[in-house]
Amino acid sequence: MSSSDEDYVADDSDDAGSHQVSSRHGTRSQGPVKGPAGTSTRGGDPNAGTRKRAAWEDIQRSWDTVVESADGSITAAVEKERNEKKRGRLLRDTTPLQRGIIRHLILVIDLSFAMQEKDLRPTRYLLTLRFAVEFVTEFFEQNPISQLGIIGMRDGIALRISDISGNPTEHIEHLRALREQEPKGNPSLQNALEMSRAALYHAPSHGTREVLIIYGALLSSDPGDIHDTIANLITERIRVSIIGLAAQVAICSELCKRTNSGDDGNYNVILDDVHFRELLLAKTTPPITQTKQQSQSSLLMMGFPSRVLDAGPIMSLCACHSKLTRGGYLCSRCDAKVCSLPAECPACGLTLILSTHLARSYHHLFPLKNWIEIPWPLASQSKSCFSCQTPFPKPPRTSSHLQVPDGKGKGREGVGTSSESGRYGCEVCGRHFCIDCDLFAHEVVHNCPGCQGDSRGNVQVRDRDVEMGGS
């Protein structure tokens, strides 16, 4: 096993115990020590039982941590915790990924009777759909030029939910539509795998072919021998990973192991909803590349074609399927028409891609710096949030503005905590924002409204640089 594979598995086990790190280390030290490589690779299986026990032993109840204020109310504490929780999400680090990887992934969702169980709130079904939407969003953030398709298992057949494409909005709409329906019947692993195989058949070989199954049931009603299907999956280099919602199933374990060339780290059973979400979102990270060609960093020549729409009765043949179509994309080098992107121009071989697919990941390249909490002494500069104009709380009336009440402000500086003055400041432009705008700027828009909204400061800096360079 390569060293990179170990990392991947180790990541998984990290996710498993992320909110109870100490207990995980505890269980590990009790077990036999197999050396650094052995522990991390085998960590998944033998320890699974002990880890599960630790989950409820170590649980943190929010009501234990709440501190009542002087008048016995907890609103302040609740508000504080909420803000801290909100900001805590911001601190996920963004490890550099190879985003040039083109992944082709089929997400298979169990829609059988087993999903009606209420062991996950509100039901397995609704929670899975909610997490699936999150997964789709995150998948395209991490893998901007990849393709995704969604398949469901219901009534013993495989159900095409969303065709393979690179458009997250479409997938999310189809997932939303599912919420109106009821999970019923038996799941069929084989049917779903066969449909995935068909969907991935045309995936170009320079990308990955993956199937991710969310499996709630403990059975599968298959029309034939699933081992034949597994053999076919292996020859077509399709890798399967499964997230089980109930318990380990032998065939799932075998399926994952055989399609991942013996690596059994791709079959996981959830402990609770938090764990479920972590396991699912961990799959948005591109898998370890297995061919040299992909892992090599290279400069790819790509074309950014324009989309044309043939108006009226005019239709033309596309170069990729020789079919009559209305509209398509014209290769930027040779003007051949292709139906969809990303694709390789059938005429000149140029990789054609939608520039918006690439741009989707650029906020990772130029991440927005975390904003700092503004203590009361500095809070008087601003009366309202710069971007949404929500008024801030007024500074408390103290004899001097430079005095910090209780000396609290000092220890609480830094990122990841909530600000006592309700203000969060960008260090570049010096503007103050409210917590909602802080979250919004860092999680959604990835721009600082202050820095983008006023370039005068930047221009001065640039001029100064020019002067220094010139002299």
Added chain:
Amino acid sequence: MDRVDGTEHYKGDVSQGPIPALLLIILDTNPHAWALLNRDLPLSEAIANLLVFINAHLAFHNANQVAVVASHCHRAVWLYPRPGSSSEGVDMAGGETPAINDANKYRPFAQIEDQLLTSLRDLIQTTTPDDVASTNTTQMAGALTLALAHINKATLAFSQQIGGTETTADHLGSSDDTSGLQSRILVLSVSGDLAHQYIPIMNTTFAAQRMRVPIDILKLAGDTVFLQQASDTTRGIYLQLRSPQGFLQYLMMAFLPDQTSRKLLVAPTQEVVDFRAACFCHRKVVDVGFVCSICLSIFCSVPEGAVCLTCSTHLSLGEYGSKPAVVPRKKKKRRKLNGGDDTPSRPGTPVPNK
């Protein structure tokens, strides 16, 4: 203003009645572009027409909201609602001017007109000749960011009013498009090239897409690739103003319907969408570029020493390299690859399991 009573009015039956809409207008006030446009459509006339359009939007539904941001030459400024005098983005003195007690005018209309004109006058007065001389573009990315932040806040406030407690991430993930505030952005754009703001503009585009906020563009002059992409990605409307005299008609006919009504209408579409990108090295708009496989940065030519300027990875020229593959033999090879063959013909490719 009417925001408070409007939302109260909709408490309870929000699922039945029409959903209030928030219209966010970004007015590109680039002085250079308006100077050129002055003969056909002076700014004053454009504003007058815009106010009629705003009033029409407000008249549609008594809980409809509007907000206006100016994208000026060096900064993005709120025109309506007017920021408090403390905000140092606009350094103006004096607060609200009354004198809007005109009995012949619906009060909210008068209020918006008054505030918008006052802020605009302030903006123009605080623009120094230096500001105008030092640039010829506009702060569109900033204006879009402000607009989206406002929409985010308004959506949160609205969903809280109707009883939900959602956070930013939640309402992105779970809210249906049938509940919650229907927001859209209309950009009145006069400036051309925005290539130096490529990344921030694309960031706002994807944020808008996640929030399901369409970005409509009415192009009065110039042409920008990236605003075209923004409206296409967010399923907004992109229109080029062909005759400036018909400005108001364009606004009323194409941009007045909200998302719900648009489902029933045939919206004007762009026949050709330009999907070119700006290179990271010179901010040049390119249609064929070199892309780093690690970080996906775009370069117009192979960077010096084949080292990526963004992530400093040493890059080898991949198989797609500079060779244009017009040799027929090569072409055949590629086709085989495309057909999903299980024997990759590339030399030196190891089998999956080592």
